[in-house]
Amino acid sequence: MQLSAGKWRRLKSLTDEQGRFKMLAVDQRGSLRRALSQAVNRPPNQIPPEALTEVKRLITKVLAPHATAVLTDPEYGYPASLEHWPPRCGLLLASEGTSYERAKGKGRRSRLLENWSVEKAQRAGADAVKLLIYYHPEASRDVRLHQQQLVQCVGEECASFDMPFLLEIVIYPLEGSGPDSAEFARQKPELVIRSAQEFSQPHYRVDLLKLEFPADLKWAREFSQGAFDGKERPSVYTLKEVRDFCAQLNEASGVPWVILSAGVDIEEFLMQLDLAVEAGSSGFLCGRTLWKGSLAYYPNYDKMEEWLHTQGVYNLLRANAHAARALPWFEHRKFLQK
Amino acid sequence: MQLSAGKWRRLKSLTDEQGRFKMLAVDQRGSLRRALSQAVNRPPNQIPPEALTEVKRLITKVLAPHATAVLTDPEYGYPASLEHWPPRCGLLLASEGTSYERAKGKGRRSRLLENWSVEKAQRAGADAVKLLIYYHPEASRDVRLHQQQLVQCVGEECASFDMPFLLEIVIYPLEGSGPDSAEFARQKPELVIRSAQEFSQPHYRVDLLKLEFPADLKWAREFSQGAFDGKERPSVYTLKEVRDFCAQLNEASGVPWVILSAGVDIEEFLMQLDLAVEAGSSGFLCGRTLWKGSLAYYPNYDKMEEWLHTQGVYNLLRANAHAARALPWFEHRKFLQK
Numbered sequence: 128m129q130l131s132a133g134k135w136r137r138l139k140s141l142t143d144e145q146g147r148f149k150m151l152a153v154d155q156r157g158s159l160r161r162a163l164s165q166a167v168n169r170p171p172n173q174i175p176p177e178a179l180t181e182v183k184r185l186i187t188k189v190l191a192p193h194a195t196a197v198l199t200d201p202e203y204g205y206p207a208s209l210e211h212w213p214p215r216c217g218l219l220l221a222s223e224g225t226s227y228e229r230a231k232g233k234g235r236r237s238r239l240l241e242n243w244s245v246e247k248a249q250r251a252g253a254d255a256v257k258l259l260i261y262y263h264p265e266a267s268r269d270v271r272l273h274q275q276q277l278v279q280c281v282g283e284e285c286a287s288f289d290m291p292f293l294l295e296i297v298i299y300p301l302e303g304s305g306p307d308s309a310e311f312a313r314q315k316p317e318l319v320i321r322s323a324q325e326f327s328q329p330h331y332r333v334d335l336l337k338l339e340f341p342a343d344l345k346w347a348r349e350f351s352q353g354a355f356d357g358k359e360r361p362s363v364y365t366l367k368e369v370r371d372f373c374a375q376l377n378e379a380s381g382v383p384w385v386i387l388s389a390g391v392d393i394e395e396f397l398m399q400l401d402l403a404v405e406a407g408s409s410g411f412l413c414g415r416t417l418w419k420g421s422l423a424y425y426p427n428y429d430k431m432e433e434w435l436h437t438q439g440v441y442n443l444l445r446a447n448a449h450a451a452r453a454l455p456w457f458e459h460r461k462f463l464q465k
Numbered sequence: 466m467q468l469s470a471g472k473w474r475r476l477k478s479l480t481d482e483q484g485r486f487k488m489l490a491v492d493q494r495g496s497l498r499r500a501l502s503q504a505v506n507r508p509p510n511q512i513p514p515e516a517l518t519e520v521k522r523l524i525t526k527v528l529a530p531h532a533t534a535v536l537t538d539p540e541y542g543y544p545a546s547l548e549h550w551p552p553r554c555g556l557l558l559a560s561e562g563t564s565y566e567r568a569k570g571k572g573r574r575s576r577l578l579e580n581w582s583v584e585k586a587q588r589a590g591a592d593a594v595k596l597l598i599y600y601h602p603e604a605s606r607d608v609r610l611h612q613q614q615l616v617q618c619v620g621e622e623c624a625s626f627d628m629p630f631l632l633e634i635v636i637y638p639l640e641g642s643g644p645d646s647a648e649f650a651r652q653k654p655e656l657v658i659r660s661a662q663e664f665s666q667p668h669y670r671v672d673l674l675k676l677e678f679p680a681d682l683k684w685a686r687e688f689s690q691g692a693f694d695g696k697e698r699p700s701v702y703t704l705k706e707v708r709d710f711c712a713q714l715n716e717a718s719g720v721p722w723v724i725l726s727a728g729v730d731i732e733e734f735l736m737q738l739d740l741a742v743e744a745g746s747s748g749f750l751c752g753r754t755l756w757k758g759s760l761a762y763y764p765n766y767d768k769m770e771e772w773l774h775t776q777g778v779y780n781l782l783r784a785n786a787h788a789a790r791a792l793p794w795f796e797h798r799k800f801l802q803k
Contacts, residue, residue: 354688401732445789
């Protein structure tokens with residue numbers, strides 16, 4: 128299986144010289160607005176769009192020089208951050224609208240950003256297009272079909288422009304259990320693995336998967352006494368089983384894959400990254416885990432920048448070091464098969 | 466309090482440009498011989514000196530390019546490794562003999578390497594002299610006096626050559642409890658802190674302390690379910706208390722300090738390093754945690770070198786990243802006082 132020259136060349140501009148992804152995400156919109164609103168104790172709709180733009184500009188300015196590529200959004204992030212783009216730092220642009228629609232049936236429906244397209248991303252200088260979809264293999268049939276068709280549609284548009292297609296899959300609890308529950312922690316491995324399997328099928332034309340870590344380490348026996356957040360939880364699996372989930376995920380992913388942080392604290396993320404890299408991941412694309420600590424200072428932009436220069440850079444440097452043994456993407460078995 | 470120009474200049478050659486120590490230790494003798502003997506299932510005295518030399522040469526060759534300085538011994542390590550010394554990589558030479566003498570009273574007595582001196586280290590090109598002593602504040606009086614006099618003697622010799630003096634303090638259980646016991650884990654903070662306090666006194670003329678992590682993380686509640694080695698243990702303190710021990714150690718240390726690894730696994734060491742750096746440490750000087758995994762391949766030197774090039778370098782790169790926020794040594798409060 129081979130890539131077009133255009134996809135190949137653009138994918139190469141997202142990695143370090145060895146083909147490893149050490150990428151910064153700053154394309155958040157809804158979750159960023161909520162975090163800023165918490166910092167000032169006001170409702171999210173009172174956070175002005177200019178604040179999102181300024182925060183994204185600051186994060187990009189300080190952290191981009193240490194990343195191999197940055198994912199941002201074309202609305203708030205890219206225009207104002209452009210002046211800070213370092214030479215040889217790749218650009219990924221988000222193509223989905225923020226949040227999701229609660230379906231009539233069971234599940235979540237994603238939608239595309241309005242007035243945006245792969246063609247426009249290409250013209251704007253993007254090296255890859257990213258689509259985030261919420262996915263649950265047990266969502267109602269029409270929700271699943273909607274999500275699958277959305278992916279296929281973006282996949283085809285990307286292919287027609289030789290634009291690399293990065294698909295981010297976010298799983299969710301269908302009903303009942305909250306995200307920090309033993310029940311959801313138990314379901315997570317299967318949900319992540321089955322979703323990766325689904326979208327590895329060739330007709331989706333995905334080039335790179337951005338996946339959640341396939342377990343919740345806070346519920347793994349060895350870390351269940353509050354290793355990451357001080358809170359004790361019952362254990363639902365062992366670290367050995369978690370390693371096995373990672374191996375299964377690597378098996379399920381038919382294309383190179385990177386992990387996302389879902390905003391966990393940095394120590395937990397570094398542990399996830401070690402385990403993912405050990406299993407065959409090609410690096411990371413993460414945001415909040417690196418820079419969320421700066422948001423508490425909003426709207427003091429000087430303090431935010433100072434935090435980013437010290438703790439933020441430190442977080443990214445550690446993540447980069449932990450990705451030093453990631454699998455170069457072109458060594459993924461997909462490219463080794465005749 | 467000021468340093469002589471010669472000490473200042475030599476200390477600077479041990480760090481990165483910001484004054485942080487990211488140093489590799491390969492001066493082990495007894496413990497290295499024992500590890501090699503285990504790899505081939507033979508008694509230690511059947512490991513020839515040439516094996517120590519070759520293993521040290523390999524480790525130095527592969528890892529030194531990623532370290533700001535390397536500590537080796539003048540007998541087995543330095544002569545054969547010299548050809549691999551990278552430019553701008555500092556050199557520390559050990560001055561103690563391996564192991565210790567069981568005292569007639571309670572405790573352990575260290576001794577100096579025979580036919581060796583600070584003057585010889587200076588001639589050989591060393592940037593610092595290291596002395597390891599075993600110490601227990603409750604050892605019998607003559608043992609304590611012996612250890613203290615040894616330190617003072619080397620301190621004076623160093624001063625007379627403007628040679629930086631690095632003192633490594635290793636604590637031990639006096640009687641009864643083994644090193645991996647709840648009792649010793651409980652004693653460790655006080656033993657490390659009191660020893661650092663003792664040798665921070667100006668008459669010892671120590672420039673840099675190499676200290677043990679002041680707690681055993683395997684016995685800290687949050688990690689006690691086998692986070693680092695799969696073995697469950699009762700909890701003897703919390704992570705919050707461990708942070709407090711680190712702060713107390715920083716308070717006790719009257720000179721810049723770095724931590725040693727005592728051969729723990731890399732994940733545990735990185736966690737120790739984060740906590741030490743947070744408390745005010747200036748970096749690390751560690752060996753086994755970085756390269757012990759290579760010893761299992763002895764006597765297959767090709768396999769050892771391959772392991773060092775992949776996992777060994779990866780371990781050191783991660784440790785370097787985790788030391789990125791260490792306190793530059795010249796910002797230690799010792800140099801800020803008038």
